[in-house]
Amino acid sequence: MRKSLPLGLLALSLLQAEVHTMSLREAVRLALRQNPSLVLARLEEVKAVQSAREAADPFSPKLILGSGLAYSSGFPLSIEGSAPAVVRAEVLKTVFDRPRSYLVRQAQESARAAQYGAEAQRHEIAFRTAGLCLDILRLAKTSELSRGQVPRLEQVGRVVEARIEEGRALPLERKKVTLEIAQARHRAQVQEGELAYAQGALAGLLGLASGDRVEIRSEEEPLPAALPASAEEALRQALDASQEVRQLESQIAAAGFEEQAHRSARWPRVDLVAQYALLGRYNNYEDFFKAFQRHNGQLGVSVQLPLLPGSGAQAAAARAGAEATRLRTRLAATRSEISLAVERAWQQFRAAESSREVARLGLDVAREELSVLLAQFGEGRAGLRQVEEARSREAHLWVTFYEAHFAVEQSRFALLRHTGGLLAAVE
Numbered sequence: 001m002r003k004s005l006p007l008g009l010l011a012l013s014l015l016q017a018e019v020h021t022m023s024l025r026e027a028v029r030l031a032l033r034q035n036p037s038l039v040l041a042r043l044e045e046v047k048a049v050q051s052a053r054e055a056a057d058p059f060s061p062k063l064i065l066g067s068g069l070a071y072s073s074g075f076p077l078s079i080e081g082s083a084p085a086v087v088r089a090e091v092l093k094t095v096f097d098r099p100r101s102y103l104v105r106q107a108q109e110s111a112r113a114a115q116y117g118a119e120a121q122r123h124e125i126a127f128r129t130a131g132l133c134l135d136i137l138r139l140a141k142t143s144e145l146s147r148g149q150v151p152r153l154e155q156v157g158r159v160v161e162a163r164i165e166e167g168r169a170l171p172l173e174r175k176k177v178t179l180e181i182a183q184a185r186h187r188a189q190v191q192e193g194e195l196a197y198a199q200g201a202l203a204g205l206l207g208l209a210s211g212d213r214v215e216i217r218s219e220e221e222p223l224p225a226a227l228p229a230s231a232e233e234a235l236r237q238a239l240d241a242s243q244e245v246r247q248l249e250s251q252i253a254a255a256g257f258e259e260q261a262h263r264s265a266r267w268p269r270v271d272l273v274a275q276y277a278l279l280g281r282y283n284n285y286e287d288f289f290k291a292f293q294r295h296n297g298q299l300g301v302s303v304q305l306p307l308l309p310g311s312g313a314q315a316a317a318a319r320a321g322a323e324a325t326r327l328r329t330r331l332a333a334t335r336s337e338i339s340l341a342v343e344r345a346w347q348q349f350r351a352a353e354s355s356r357e358v359a360r361l362g363l364d365v366a367r368e369e370l371s372v373l374l375a376q377f378g379e380g381r382a383g384l385r386q387v388e389e390a391r392s393r394e395a396h397l398w399v400t401f402y403e404a405h406f407a408v409e410q411s412r413f414a415l416l417r418h419t420g421g422l423l424a425a426v427e
Contacts, residue, residue: 102261241420
């Protein structure tokens with residue numbers, strides 16, 4: 001009874017798991033909508049944009065309406081620094097504040113950097129999703145071919161067994177066929193396990209429920225191959241399209257504005273102030289002041305001049321300058337990394353194309369050999385073992401060709417990711 005509970009829970013979880021079937025394009029679109037990492041990046045972008053709005057708030061006029069309603073006995077005292085009033089209104093607005101102006105520009109650049117970061121995350125999620133989709137398609141093909149080899153090899157085993165009983169083959173042949181069958185089953189088992197893992201990993205990348213799996217169906221039409229004409233063109237496109245470079249440039253600009261904000265700490269600050277108060281006669285104003293009127297207002301400016309801002313501003317400016325220098329160093333390193341990555345991606349794409357061509361030529365030879373052996377088998381000049389071995393070689397070369405083909409697609413997606421054309425190709 002104790003052992004049945006875990007088995008029951010396992011069966012229930014398997015029943016609740018769902019298999020989703022979609023195309024590569026559909027998977028990428030779904031990932032761009034609900035991938036958890038991308039959702040978090042978008043939230044960071046929203047926070048940065050709202051922080052920029054918050055930093056600019058002092059330069060927006062604010063109207064404060066309130067009341068200091070009170071009854072006075074004797075001299076009218078103040079309420080929160082103001083005379084008692086039936087209605088009090090105040091308008092505040094910063095007119096000139098050089099340090100805060102730089103801080104506003106810093107916040108705006110930080111928001112722009114967050115936007116570039118979210119866009120870079122979109123490209124990364126699209127690339128990972130497309131790569132997993134290709135892995136699923138490849139493993140589905142190769143596992144199907146590996147499973148198909150097993151019954152053919154079992155048929156060869158039966159023929160070899162008959163030849164051994166007739167005394168026309170050595171027992172060693174039985175062991176060879178048994179080994180080949182075990183190898184084919186092992187390959188199929190390994191590929192099916194990798195396929196299940198890739199399907200589960202893709203489900204997690206798409207933000208689906210735990211335990212769900214995703215099956216990818218072949219595209220009805222081929223994906224566009226908008227590749228650059230040369231490695232130099234690829235590098236130029238990669239540097240122009242790099243969201244990481246743009247993000248670092250915005251971060252450098254933000255650090256520069258922060259440094260200027262702290263270095264301008266001695267600049268004056270000017271605020272616009274407008275006030276209105278409706279006074280009440282029951283506060284004894286007429287008893288203690290020569291003149292009294294109920295409606296009162298004033299319009300003016302408040303000027304603050306920091307003569308001794310302290311050493312903190314200088315320290316903060318030096319810190320911001322050091323941060324800008326660090327970011328410039330990182331930007332140079334990032335450009336170098338992009339250059340090497342694009343060159344490597346271009347070489348891998350060309351090598352993958354060459355490998356696919358070699359695999360295709362090998363497959364053509366194997367298919368021709370199989371055709372010849374089938375003709376000889378029909379004429380009685382070739383045995384079933386030879387035919388099945390040729391079919392096994394052909395199936396193995398089909399696996400090699402499919403792997404080479406999907407390697408070309410993987411390397412093409414990697415190159416498109418660097419040059420900024422991946423989203424246009426897979427969306």
